[in-house]
Amino acid sequence: MxxxxxxxxxxxxxxxxxxxxxxxxxxxxxxxxxxxxxxxxxxxxxxxxxxxxxxxxxxxxxxxxxxxxxxxxxxxxxxxxxxxxxxxxxxxxxxxxxxxxxxxxxxxxxxxxxxxxxxxxxxxxxxxxxxxxxxxxxxxxxxxxxxxxxxxxxxxxxxxxxxxxxxxxxxxxxxxxxxxxxxxxxxxxxxxxxxxxxxxxxxxxxxxxxxxxxxxxxxxxxxxxxxxxxxxxxxxxxxxxxxxxxxxxxxxxxxxxxxxxxxxxxxxxxxxxxxxxxxxxxxxxxxxxxxxxxxxxxxxxxxxxHQQITEIAQYPINPFEYKRRETKEVYNLGAGNVPRVIADISAIQEVTPKEMKQVGHFYLPELDKWKMNDQGADFVFTGSNPIPFMLPNGMKEIQNYGVWQKTNDIENKFPLLTFSEYKEVKNLHKELNFILLEDTEVEAAIPLIRDRKDLVIILQTVNTHTYPALRRAFIHLMSQGCTLPVIVKVNYSQQSNDKTMLYTATDVGGLLIDGLGDGVMVGGQAYSDLNRDANLEQIKLHNSISFGVLQAARTRMSKTEYISCPSCGRTLFDLQETTAMIRKRTDHLKGVKIGIMGCIVNGPGEMADADFGYVGSGKGKITLYRGKEVVKRSVPSERAVDELIGIIKKEGMWNEPEA
Known part of the structure; x- marks a missing residue:
């Protein structure tokens, strides 16, 4: 069209x-x-x-x-x-x-x-x-x-x-x-x-x-x-x-x-x-x-x-169908790669291996090895506070350009440049560089960056109408044939954790639903005046939110998804208690979708695309599903979770949790 x-x-x-x-x-x-x-x-x-x-x-x-x-x-x-x-x-x-x-x-x-x-x-x-x-x-x-x-x-x-x-x-x-x-x-x-x-x-x-x-x-x-x-x-x-x-x-x-x-x-x-x-x-x-x-x-x-945003003359997105924006692959970003998570830890000085657990990477000193969970960040942005130790395989560090120039490990660390810096410098990393652009800078930047094969955009805005402002910037890129990958960066002043969850989910999630964005970064500088422990908690929260938004928008599955109804007068069991019990037994099953429904109204149909279903069918009775097909009826509730796990195992979608 x-x-x-x-x-x-x-x-x-x-x-x-x-x-x-x-x-x-x-x-x-x-x-x-x-x-x-x-x-x-x-x-x-x-x-x-x-x-x-x-x-x-x-x-x-x-x-x-x-x-x-x-x-x-x-x-x-x-x-x-x-x-x-x-x-x-x-x-x-x-x-x-x-x-x-x-x-x-x-x-x-x-x-x-x-x-x-x-x-x-x-x-x-x-x-x-x-x-x-x-x-x-x-x-x-x-x-x-x-x-x-x-x-x-x-x-x-x-x-x-x-x-x-x-x-x-x-x-x-x-x-x-x-x-x-x-x-x-x-x-x-x-x-x-x-x-x-x-x-x-x-x-x-x-x-x-x-x-x-x-x-x-x-x-x-x-x-x-x-x-x-x-x-x-x-x-x-x-x-x-x-x-x-x-x-x-x-x-x-x-x-x-x-x-x-x-x-x-x-x-x-x-x-x-x-x-x-x-x-x-x-x-x-x-x-x-x-x-x-x-x-x-x-x-x-x-x-x-809100600040005025340039009107859109031609709209290259079909808002009624999902299609991811076509991009070139730069390093491990864009093209067919899953959206990446960049954790902003730039507010922390003198990071130790112990503190990397906030972004999903765990150092085991007795073994001198690293372990990563399902929400291990792909990159960490350290700004002007470089990490003084070797990072685990699979994680890379991004530094401000001025710091990166002086590093003795120029191969394994990557620079972040502002648009002003980019226009002046010539010495860049041979594989991967990041350029931080405001939405209002994108149009001017395109002629200078469009043909690069070593550049990834980190896109942000100060406009309070965040999602449309960022969407407009993407339209500039698409209309000018610029296929560089884009990491969406959002910045919020200090606020409640709930608001940070909701705002990030809205501003980044909306773009992802439109097929826009090759990663997410939640800025952390607004929290830099907090004490160290509070700042680390914010970093952990931002990392978790980033993965949560990618999963909720169905662009990167990093954990078990539970499709559970909110309970009502029809519910035939304690939904909150049962959901918690099922989570405890199955939350290590990355990418598996489990529907937990209180009654048949929210049963096989409402679960839509769940892999497995646990549905109340009578007082103390549970019906278990594989997709929309009934596998077992009238299972006593005290045995139902074990029976559900048995069905998951039979389908070859079970793995044992790590000790």
Whole structure:
């Protein structure tokens, strides 16, 4: 596709360079309004059994106190839907009017009851009127239309109830629960996700019902971002109303991994002005979710005043498909190499072998040997504080050019030059040199660096609109045919660890999803005035975040990936405890993806592309999967982890953990 033609077809955001939030119709949910000119709304979901009225109410209050503006509660059957009235009444009795959202899967009757009680219902097009059997079905246009008529008949009663009662609706497509019908026609694709929602949306619009929010959730951040972008484009092309978007990454997990994965998906969309309500799905108590979502949202409060970025005339990236930018190979960077991690330890003076463990390399003095874990940095940047000992094989040192000139090990250490230095010097390393460029310097630098075969760019910006500014610099490189590898460097002032995780995941993760970037570096100079121990902790954090972002963007797998749902009232076991137990036994399985789902709703479909699955199928009973295929049913929970490991071993994907 021609780049100019492609740019003309891109309508998923107002601007690729200027922060501008997409304008939507406002949707009223009780006293809260989603979309329009209103602030982005933060929401979460309860985990207590919906039939436990007091337990649900008390958890709702904890969530509200943590910043939750909407609360979703599962209603898997009619009795839970009816009990929403008791929960709502008890909350009002205690002085809380936060709107409630009923979460519906498989049970239209429950949705119709809930719509008369709560302010909003969420339905999943993949399982509202369809049963998923993982079958491929051949449809003619006529037979497919008959299926749409069947769906309309099943869905229309809910639409009429919502319209009559002023109840809002979220049409929430999940990547892992696309119906067999959609999969048969569109495949397991972002387009299939979008069409799944549009089928239901057309029914609503035919009835004159517009109080709708839409979501395109996936545990795969690339798929999730592409689906939301494509949805916005299809809404405009199809002359639909500009409906608000609910943003979320399904089954993000817990701890650092869950926060990073959520930010890669959600943050990338927020940067381009998409998103009107946010839910961060963590395998933790729900009151921990709202502060993370709020931290993501708060970044955009004053974003509109950012430094101007040059407009893009031609856009060489297809935002609906992943394709890595083509680069030449320089040393071990670019081309087909995995993205590299550069650890910035330049703030530390007189580094010892003992301290290299912060970046994944461990010195064993009794053996006089080095050991590396799965998050061993590829390079360390020491700036003006060179390392006085021999580094382990596989790790290389980058020094400021002035220091490198004086080193007696010029072969195994590499220089970093500013653009000003590069224009003046002639003595460079024969294999690998790094040039530090601001985004605003790239255009001027291209003629001087384009044809080099020994140069890697380290790209940074001072623009607060970081991701679009860096993306613009990449477009300069691509439009001028410069194929040098690029390491993305981000710099943040001293802030909370959570913010550093979220900001790096947004600014670097968004680029990686667009296929841009051959490595990551989190700058450490802002922390140089900390004491030595605190500085080392920051270096360890930055290294871990770097690998976490690469994994969350699916560009470098360095550890086991857990696709675990955030728990809700449907969950059939202690999800947090079970996830921790499975992690303890399997976290050495580099690159293996394990889905841990509390119930069949978040079962084989929601796991999407997991290698193995652990799914609650009854009280104390677990169903185990290889991919989407059931291997063992009704396994007692006390034996289930051992049985899961047995399946992994049988598939040849097990290795014993090191002692």
């Amino acid at each position: 021609e780049t100019k033609a492609l740019l003309e077809k891109i309508k998923y955001c107002n601007s690729l360079t200027r922060y501008s939030r997409r304008k939507t119709i406002p949707v009223k949910v009780g006293d809260v309004v989603i979309g329009g000119d209103n602030p982005i709304v933060v929401q979460s979901m309860t985990t207590v059994d919906t039939m436990d009225t007091i337990g649900s109410v008390e958890q709702c209050i904890r969530m509200i106190d943590s910043g939750c503006q909407l609360i979703r509660i599962t209603a898997p059957s009619m009795k839970e839907a009816e009990n929403l009235q008791n929960i709502k009444d008890e909350l009002k009795k205690r002085g809380y009017n936060t709107p409630l959202v009923a979460d519906i899967h498989f049970t239209p009757n429950a949705a119709e009851i809930a719509a008369k009680i709560v302010e909003k219902v969420r339905i999943n097009p993949g399982n509202y009127a369809d049963k998923k059997k993982f079958e491929v079905i051949e449809y003619t246009d006529e037979s497919y239309q008959e299926e749409l008529e069947r769906i309309k008949e099943r869905f229309l009663p809910l639409v009429k109830i919502c319209k009559a009662h002023g109840t809002a609706m979220r049409i929430g497509t999940n990547h892992g629960s696309l119906s067999d019908r959609i999969m048969s026609r569109y495949g397991d694709t972002p387009l299939g996700m979008v069409e799944s929602a549009l089928e239901f949306l057309r029914i609503c619009e035919d009835e004159g019902y517009y109080d709708i929010v839409i979501s395109m959730k996936s545990s795969n951040t690339q798929v999730m971002v592409q689906a939301y972008r494509l949805l916005v484009q299809k809404l405009e092309e199809g002359n639909f109303k500009p409906y608000p978007l609910h943003l979320g990454v399904t089954e993000a997990g817990d701890g650092e991994d869950g926060r990073i994965k959520s930010a890669v998906g959600i943050g990338t969309l927020l940067e381009d002005g998409l998103g009107d309500t946010v839910r961060v799905s963590l395998t933790e108590d729900p009151e921990f979710e709202a502060p993370v979502a709020q931290a993501l949202v708060d970044r955009y409060t004053y974003r509109a005043g």
